[in-house]
Amino acid sequence: MLKTMSEPDKKEITPEEAPENGKGIRNSGNASETGNRKTKGDFDLAAVYVSDAQYNRNIFFDTTPQAIRLYLLYNHWGLQILVYAFILVDLALAIFEDPAVVPLPIWVTSVIELVCLAAFTARLVHYAKVIPRERFWKDPKNICIFAIILLSLVDMIIYGALKASGFYAVRWSRVLRPLLLVNITEGRQLRRAFRSIRNALPQILYVFLLFMFSVLMFSLMALKLFGKRMPAYNFSVYFAVFFITYILINTYIFMSVFLAVVYNNYKKYLKEEVRKLVRAKRHKMVRAFGVLQERKGEEEPVVSQACWNQLVRLVQPDISNAHRELLWSVSDDNNKGCIGKVAFVQLADLLNIQVIMMKSRPHPLKTWLPSLYLSSPSRLVCRMVQHKAFMYTYDLIILVNAVFIGLDEEDPLIANVEWAFLVLYLLEILLKLYSFEPRAFFSRHQFWNWFDTIIVITALIAMIINSALKLSGGYTSRQILDIVFILRILRLIRVVDNIKRFRAIINTLIKIGPTILTFGQLIVVVYYIFAMVGMELFKGKIRFFEANSTDPDKAFCGNPLLKNSVFAKHNYCKNNFNNVVSSFILLLELTVVNQWHVLSSGFTAVTHISARMFFVLFHIVVVIIIINIFIAFVLEAFFVEYTVDQSNLQSSLEKKIEELELGVKQEKLDGNLVDAMETNDNDMGNSESTKEKPALMFKIACKRYKTVDGLLQRMFEADLDPEDFAEDEDFDPNNPSNLNFPNPNFDSV
Amino acid sequence: MLKTMSEPDKKEITPEEAPENGKGIRNSGNASETGNRKTKGDFDLAAVYVSDAQYNRNIFFDTTPQAIRLYLLYNHWGLQILVYAFILVDLALAIFEDPAVVPLPIWVTSVIELVCLAAFTARLVHYAKVIPRERFWKDPKNICIFAIILLSLVDMIIYGALKASGFYAVRWSRVLRPLLLVNITEGRQLRRAFRSIRNALPQILYVFLLFMFSVLMFSLMALKLFGKRMPAYNFSVYFAVFFITYILINTYIFMSVFLAVVYNNYKKYLKEEVRKLVRAKRHKMVRAFGVLQERKGEEEPVVSQACWNQLVRLVQPDISNAHRELLWSVSDDNNKGCIGKVAFVQLADLLNIQVIMMKSRPHPLKTWLPSLYLSSPSRLVCRMVQHKAFMYTYDLIILVNAVFIGLDEEDPLIANVEWAFLVLYLLEILLKLYSFEPRAFFSRHQFWNWFDTIIVITALIAMIINSALKLSGGYTSRQILDIVFILRILRLIRVVDNIKRFRAIINTLIKIGPTILTFGQLIVVVYYIFAMVGMELFKGKIRFFEANSTDPDKAFCGNPLLKNSVFAKHNYCKNNFNNVVSSFILLLELTVVNQWHVLSSGFTAVTHISARMFFVLFHIVVVIIIINIFIAFVLEAFFVEYTVDQSNLQSSLEKKIEELELGVKQEKLDGNLVDAMETNDNDMGNSESTKEKPALMFKIACKRYKTVDGLLQRMFEADLDPEDFAEDEDFDPNNPSNLNFPNPNFDSV
Structure with a gap:
């Protein structure tokens, strides 16, 4: 198997990989039959199970x-x-x-x-x-x-x-x-976040009541001690001690306790959910196995390679033959030509691991103009571009560029310098394309190459359009200039990614990106509800007047009840619920606790004292609960990252693939290249140093996760009971009463 | 041994417990001799080692x-x-x-x-x-x-x-x-906190640089996008998107990352330090063992009970005989009369466990007036007081009291009602003293009894003095009234402690109390340094004028440079560095990031742009580093508390004592009483229900920790390598080269 791995071109179509309807597959219709002949329906059913397991869908569909x-x-x-x-x-x-x-x-x-x-x-x-x-x-x-x-x-x-x-x-x-x-159905992540909040609520409630009690005590004390003699006691030692105690207890200690409670509950319930998720996934894979299994006499049921190949092609039609064979060789460890239940169940996880295929191809110029490309000046250029100094030079150029961005762009000299920088960046990309293989340079996982190229090309186009506009009509488009500025500044990010220490932090931030989207949805749901309620309660109560307005109502935001209020004095009139956009901006200000007191008392003044309930409720829901859950999530993601970095913990599946890859590596001379490519995109396979490499290599994109679930599962992988699987082994797919395994109570809020 | 445990009065002085200088102890002067005769010097040395181990002192003293x-x-x-x-x-x-x-x-x-x-x-x-x-x-x-x-x-x-x-x-x-x-020498905790900060610095630095980079990028963008057209773009969609992105990245994500980094480093290094601490402690105990050991032929060296008793009495002179015997029976598990090294080393930890002795004594009234105290009305009163309803009634009274506190105290009716409440509280204490044994009621660990009594008695005294003053001269002392108010409000805390859910949170808060003192010292050190520097830089630059002052300089805080500044407009003149008290208050405001921008720009205006460095540095040191370490500490303490609550994890030593206590409990009829007392101070041993109890019982005050180190060690106990001790077993106290074991590098900053 290993030998064929590196030369997959020679066995492009094996006997098992015949077209789908070949090899006498009948449409018998009975999906749970345990014969050796599988129908198209069987494969469809199994493919749906595997796909559901892969994407953690928990839908109890009919099997017709x-x-x-x-x-x-x-x-x-x-x-x-x-x-x-x-x-x-x-x-x-x-x-x-x-x-x-x-x-x-x-x-x-x-x-x-x-x-x-x-x-x-x-x-x-x-x-x-x-x-x-x-x-x-x-x-x-x-x-x-x-x-x-x-x-x-x-x-x-x-x-x-x-x-x-x-x-x-x-x-x-x-x-x-x-x-x-x-x-x-697609709102799984969001439901999970809401469940996580709901589960943490009782604990949060107790801390909140205690917090309220503490605030009450301090209020009573303030009332009694300072109530009637505020000016006299202002800034006295009394007041300072009171203030410090209040800040310490109610700001620092209670806020920490809130975070601790939310974090603890979040972690506990998430762990429970992920455990359920893993169990449901295994159940589904066992079902798929039950559909496709073959039984030879008294032996354990197995799935043949032919079946497996057809299944994988159904589940993931765009999978390459080499990749599929790699996965098979991981599953069929002993090269028996068929796999048992344990190995089959891994398929969903295997498919979720992003395997990057790297074909070592010669540079197109080498093929077309070998004499020129292999000449010594050309080789010198290639060696130069691949040198570390090239990267450092461009880092320096970017930094100098940053200084120029800070200067006044209306100076014609600086505008010209910008053109020079753009040319330098273009030159960098062209040089890299010259010395590295273009298809490898623009492969799907070379994020920073794509990033650089898109930004530079877009900036070039925008600047050309801008110049053209200027030359034709003397008119400069503000929008285009803005885009150019933003692109220029984004270019600076590259410097940070070149520094190893920063890359670890940025990688973690990128990884938690998708989940931040879930929190974004959560915030949108809560904001929308509060905005709708707020608009019904407060619309039109506070009006905003333009700066040049001479309306006498301007002094009190159009509402006489706000006369002499701090709200009107500081001119917060723009913060109103008069439409959905201002509502969202106002709620955002309340979220960052920017002048919460002034805003809420303004709206209380124009309606009723009970309106404050609205603002208190919003503060509790968003600031105390959601923001803390968000912080808890970021904390946990970073802790996982630190732990993984320290122990190099890898899932058993990843390890298996690496073991196999070691076998592949034995044939290579440059074994470290794969790792080097993971961390440094400048070391891409080029014609100079990779002459002896095999035609095809694999590498696991283990540092990036396809789905949020992947990150979550990895988060708690270390804590998950390894016996979980053994438990599912008892599941008998031939027992019809077991076939309707209970759908884990997952998709219900 | 177990039988004698419950009746220690009968063997008050055993042969081994002869006076210190009896039994032919010579002053041989040679401390490291391994004979059977120990000198006073030997005991002193061993006692110092044990005491150092107990309090985690790491001082390399001379042994003369x-x-x-x-x-x-x-x-x-x-x-x-x-x-x-x-x-x-x-x-x-x-x-x-x-x-x-x-x-x-x-x-x-x-x-x-x-x-x-x-x-x-x-x-x-x-x-x-x-x-x-x-x-x-x-x-x-x-x-x-x-x-x-x-x-x-x-x-x-x-x-x-x-x-x-x-x-x-x-x-x-x-x-x-x-x-x-x-x-x-005594600043161990503080040094540890500083080391913890120093160790986290490199990691924090990287995140900080990235944070600064992010702020720089946003600043550049803001400069380019809004710089010259701020009024036009104010509140536009552009601005809103920019603002939201900025808040999300630089406030929520980076602040979470700071917390994650600080927390992670804090935990990592603290774990390492506690491990070192435990190792040093064991080294010291092994040295003490080396001094006191006796060798009988080829057997393992041991320490006899007589030696051990004398040592314990030297280390802790106030220990009771019964308590000492309990500790010995824990150490000498097999009742051999002597203990080996492993058992001896536990002594420091054993002495640190607070064991509460409870003597079941009859109520004094029962002894003096048995006929009256045992009469049926008296029994009814006792039963009433011990009933749950009694507690609830008083909780209700306290709540009603809280409402009255909120009302206007100048109303004579309400002032009289306050007297009624005071009488009710006094009655409660008297009734409890009548039905519970007074010495048990006022034992050292009955925190809430002491709390109640002190508050009620002080309030009574203060109110009597106040009334006396009023009657004599019609003069009411504001100070005394303030004290009365504070005492009244503090009384309300009792309600919270009666609710089980709240008690868990409050217990954790009380437990982390001592360490908050360490953070307090840390803050004082940093504040003091910044206050001194700030006073030299800014003293007299900003002057404060009283509200009724007519000085024309008042409009700009006495400094023409502040004319028309936001600082002067909002009248922040009181926030200055003109003396150490205002400096501390100003730094406190900067800590809670209250108008940081206005304050720092005010001081920059009166001096130089570089003065802003002072404020930025303060913000980094206090807000980003120290506050995050504080939050990390609170988080960790709560996680430990939650874990302990869930798994009932107890140290092996506590378990041993509990095993033994089970033996003691076998002789009791009311086995749950000890637990009940832990959680409810109203169930105190009274003459009614505890007739059959033994005369003496022990209970471990395991819920409270004597030292901060105890909490820290417990924090990481679960993570500590259990093999740590085996490693130290190799240590040979008879080998002189080993005797000078390296003092762990602990006391140096």
């Missing part, structure tokens, strides 16, 4: 071929994107509805909303066709979506009727819109 | 009897308190020195400072006599103190000379004063 085809369609990325697009449109309606940023007639927004609701209904009907009916109505997600659609319709009718007859009406169902994000 | 006596004196608590008192006086001199809060003539402060310096010199000379000369000069601590004393003297002379000749002079040596806190 009809339902499976519908299920595959349901999971199509196009439909998923479409659903998110409709949700986005639905949420964005708030911009056009009263109180609007851009007012649109009521019938336009209503029609758009009806279209969105129709889309959600269609998606729900599709889902109902995929899973058994009794399961459909047991799932709170579906009931939630159904209720949201129904309530929205009712609300639209009531609102329309009331408006038509001239009554006051409230579009209360708008609060429900963001809940769609939580309840659609 | 002379030096040991000096060493014991050096460690006397009186002298230690005296040293801290002198340091406090030295630090407090800043109040009286120019720029002074209370100006004193220069000769007064100089004389006081000379006295302090003399005291520090005396302490240093004392220390030099205790440890070998070559070690003394190798220790950076001693050199530091010596340098501080010398530099202070030099500075005083220069300052005096310059002032006398009318020149400008700076008392620069005042910056060095807080360093005494760090470098004295």
Whole structure:
């Protein structure tokens, strides 16, 4: 096996890899038959199981071929994107509805909303066709979506009727819109985040009550000690001691305790969830194995290589033959031609590991113009570009560039210098393309090469357009200049990535990026709900006047109740709930606790003392709970990163592949190259130093994770019970009562 | 052994417990002799080792009897308190020195400072006599103190000379004063905290550089995008996106990363230090064993019970016989009459475990007036007080009291109601004293009983004095009333402790209390240094005018450079460096990042742009480093607490004692009482329900820790290598070359 690994071209099509419908595969229809002949339906079913395991989908679909085809369609990325697009449109309606940023007639927004609701209904009907009916109505997600659609319709009718007859009406169902994000099938991460919050709530509540008690005690003391003689006691020793104690206890200690409680609960429940996830994944793989297994006499059931190949090609059609063979050789450790259940179950994880294939190809110039490319000046250029000094020189150029960016760009000299820098950057890319193989340079995983090239080319195009505009009409486009500036500044990031110490931190930040998106959705859901409620409560109560306005109401934000208030004095009138954009900006200010007191008392003054509840609730939900969960997540990600860096802990699967790769490496002379490429993109395979390398090499992109689940699972991998798998071994796929394994209670909020 | 445990009165003095100088103990002078006869010097030496191990002192003292006596004196608590008192006086001199809060003539402060310096010199000379000369000069601590004393003297002379000749002079040596806190022998915790910071610095530096880079990038972008058109772009979509990105990256993500890095390093190095600490402790115990061991033929060396008893009485003179016997029975598991090295080494930890002795004594009234106390009305009262409802009733009374506190105290009705509450509280204490045994009620570990009683009695006294003053001269003392108010409010804390969920949180907070003192010292050191530097830089630059002042300079804080500045407009003039108290308050405001920008730009305006360095440095040191280390500490303490609560993890020593206690419990009928007492102080041993209990019971005060080290060691106990001890087993106390075991590099900063 190992020998064939390095020369896959010679066995492009093996007997097992015949076309799908060849080799006498019948459409027997019975999916759970345990014979040696597998139908197309069997393979489809198994592929769905593997794919679900791979992406951690936990949908209890019907196993009829009809339902499976519908299920595959349901999971199509196009439909998923479409659903998110409709949700986005639905949420964005708030911009056009009263109180609007851009007012649109009521019938336009209503029609758009009806279209969105129709889309959600269609998606729900599709889902109902995929899973058994009794399961459909047991799932709170579906009931939630159904209720949201129904309530929205009712609300639209009531609102329309009331408006038509001239009554006051409230579009209360708008609060429900963001809940769609939580309840659609794709909102797994978001549901998990909400569950994590819900689970931490009791613990947080106790600390919060204690915190409130502490604040109450301090308030009572302040009332008694300073209440009636504030000016006299201001800044006295009394006051200083009181202030220090208050700050210490209620700011530093209690906030730390909140973080500790949230972090502890977050970690505990996440661990539990990931454990469930891993168990569900293994169940699904065992089911897939049950569909495809062959039994020879009394031996343990196995899956043949032919079956396995067909399955993998169904699950991941774009997988290369070499990659697939690598995976097979990992599974079939002993080269028996078939694998048992234990090895089969690993398939989902194996497919999730990003394997980068590197073909050692000669530089195109070497093929086309060998005499020129291999001449000594050309070799000198190549050697120069590959030298460390080349990288340092360009780091220096970028730093000098940074200084010039800080200078006044309207000076013509500096504008010209910018052109010089751009030429230097272009030269760098061209030189690299000359000395490195272009396809390797632009391979999918060379993030920084792509980054550099796109930024430099875009900047070039923008500057050319700008110059053209200037020359033609003497007109400079502000937008284009802005883009050029931003691109120039982004270019500076490259310097940081060249320094090893910084790269570790940046890698972790990049890794937690996708999950920050989950938190972004969480924030959007909470903000949207609060913005909708806030707009109904406070719209129009506070008005903003332009700076050059001479309206006498300007002094108190258009509301006489704000006369002489700090709110009006500091001119916070722009912070209002008069449309959804200002609402979001106001909530953002409340999140960073910027003048929380002034803002909340302003809105309390124009309505009622109970309005403060709104602001307190927002503070508790966002600042105390969500922000702390976010910090907990970042902390945990960094701790995992530090631990991994120290112990070089790798999953057993990654280790296996590395072991095998060692076998591959034995044939190489330059064994360190793979590692070097991981850390330094300048060492790319070039014609000079890689003459003796094999034609094909693999490397694991283990430092980046495809899915957020991957990071989460890795987070708790060390803590996961290794016996978890042995437990699942008891599962007998031939026992029909076991076939309907309980769907882990995962997709329900 | 177990049987005698419960009736220790009968064997008050056993043959082994003869007076110290009995049983033919000679003063042979040779401390490391391995015969069966031990001298007084041997016991002294062993006792010093055990005591050092117990309190984690790592001082390499001379082993001559002379030096040991000096060493014991050096460690006397009186002298230690005296040293801290002198340091406090030295630090407090800043109040009286120019720029002074209370100006004193220069000769007064100089004389006081000379006295302090003399005291520090005396302490240093004392220390030099205790440890070998070559070690003394190798220790950076001693050199530091010596340098501080010398530099202070030099500075005083220069300052005096310059002032006398009318020149400008700076008392620069005042910056060095807080360093005494760090470098004295007793400042172990503080040194550890500083080491922890120093160790985390490189990691923090990298994140900080990245953070600075990120801020720079955003600044450049802001400059280019908004620099010249700020009003136009204010609050546009551009600005909102920029603002959100900035907040997300630089506030939430980078601050989390700072916390993660600080926490990770803190944990890593603390673990390493605690491991060293445990190893040093075991070394010391092995040395003590070496001094006291007896060898019988070829057997392993042992320590006899007689030796052990004498040693324990030397180390802890106030230990009761029963407690000592309990410890011995734990050490001498097999009842052999002597213990080996392994058991002996545990002694330091055993002595650190707080064992509470509970003598089941009848109520004094039962002895004096049995007929009355045992009558049925008296029994009814006792049963009533012990009932849960009694506690709840008083919780309710406290809550009602809280409402009344919030009302206006000048209403005569409410003032009278306060008297009623006070009477109710007094009644509660009296009733409890009637139904519970008074000595048990006021035992050392009944924190809340003491708390209640002291608060109620003090409030009673204060109110009586206040009433007396009012009646005599119609004069009400504000101070006394304030004390009464504070006491009333503090009384409310009791309610929280009665709720089980809250008690867990409060217990953790109480446990981390002592370490917060270490952080307090840390903050004082940093604040003091910054205050001294700030006073030299900024004193007199900004002046504060009283509210009723009519000085025209008031509008710009007495400095024309502040004309029209935000600093002067918002009247921040009180925030200045004109004396040490305002400096501390100003630094506190900077710590909580209260108007950091306005304050720092104000001081920059009156001096120079480079003054901003001072404020940036302060922010980095205090807000980014120290506050994060503090949060890390609180987090870790809570995680340990949660883990302990979940797994009931207990140290092996505590388990051993509990095993033994089980033996004791077998003789009891009411086995749960000990646990109940731990959690509920109302269930105290009373004559009704504890008739059948043995006369004496033990319980481990394992929920509270005597020393901060105890908490730290417990923190990492689970992670400590259990093989650590086996390693130290190789240590041969009879090998002279090993006797001078390397003092772990612990006491040096």
